[in-house]
Amino acid sequence: MNIYLKLFLTFFEIGAFSFGGGYAMIPVIREKCILNGWLTEEGIMNFIAVAESTPGPIAVNMATFVGSSQGGLAGSLLATLGVVLPSFLIIVLIASVMNNLIRYEGVKAALGGVQPVIVGLIVTTGTTMLLSVLFGIENVKSTFSIDYKSVIIFAVIAAAGMVYKKIRKKTISSIFMIILSAVMGIIMFGML
């Protein structure tokens, strides 16, 4: 299939089926990009950090980035159009004729059923990423090997997150955490 068409259709599908916004969209995007060979697991994690540290919705940032790496400027525009178009059509429909759509019991029941799936997808996506980064586990055939430096970085950011939450009663800024982990990465891997 033509790469432009493929980018558009894939991101259209992502836009149509990823509920909840933000992190909730990551599992579907990650799956599609890996299956198509557009990004590696590492590449995705690197880019999530970039998407978090630049303004704008993560899904739009991811679409633009993947589109550009696969099909240049045209690719990035088509992927972004694809990810936005389903919600555009749905919202215009809801705002114009079906104002009460989300109040229908059937629709509520469907959305209620989607919720635990989304939460499960996010938890497992994060867990598999950590298993691979910290312990080198990708599947049953991988050998268990602890990366002590990464484990230390994990312990420090997790502790920072918990202490902040205890004292300030809110979630620590992701950008601060990313900067902290970058500095620790340079120290642990480059200087020790």
Added chain:
Amino acid sequence: MVKSKKLLTLFLSFFKIGLFTFGGGYAMIALIEREFVERLKWIENEEFLDLIAVAESTPGPIAVNSAEYIGYKVGKVLGSFVATLGVCIPSIVIIYIVSLFFDTFVAFEYVDYAFRGIQVCVGYLIVSAGFRMLKKMKKTVFNKVFFVLIVAVILVTTLFSFHISSIALIVAGAASGVILYLIKYLTGKISKGE
């Protein structure tokens, strides 16, 4: 206000929101409220609550959904289009520029070390976002059973390198929600008026 001027304000407001909110999603909702409910007074408070419900329960990024909804309320389909364009353009421009230099940038030795640290952080951020959502999820039997089932299925299939489509799981979740509702309805556990 003249219509074209209103559309321009709509575009510029969402352009600003797209340019200045990091992390997307809920951070944007606060900005949107300040801009459209308090400052411009284009949206009533009650309608704003409707907007949040719609933006959260329809697919797609929350910020984009909000832009589409407010844009429609202000200027119908054209308004919706203009607002969406406004909220997306900053991302497109910034990320397009980033994408041109990203590979070269990551190839530097110390940048690579930094990103090895960052990868740990991204895993942490995603897991903690997942647990925050888990905390907020209503603890009904259905939700608990489904959550555990999904986690088990995905972990097992991942470990055995067997692919299972997350879109299929999302659709299955929606279908189960509806089936459960129908069963309750037909067995009379919910009265027909509800």
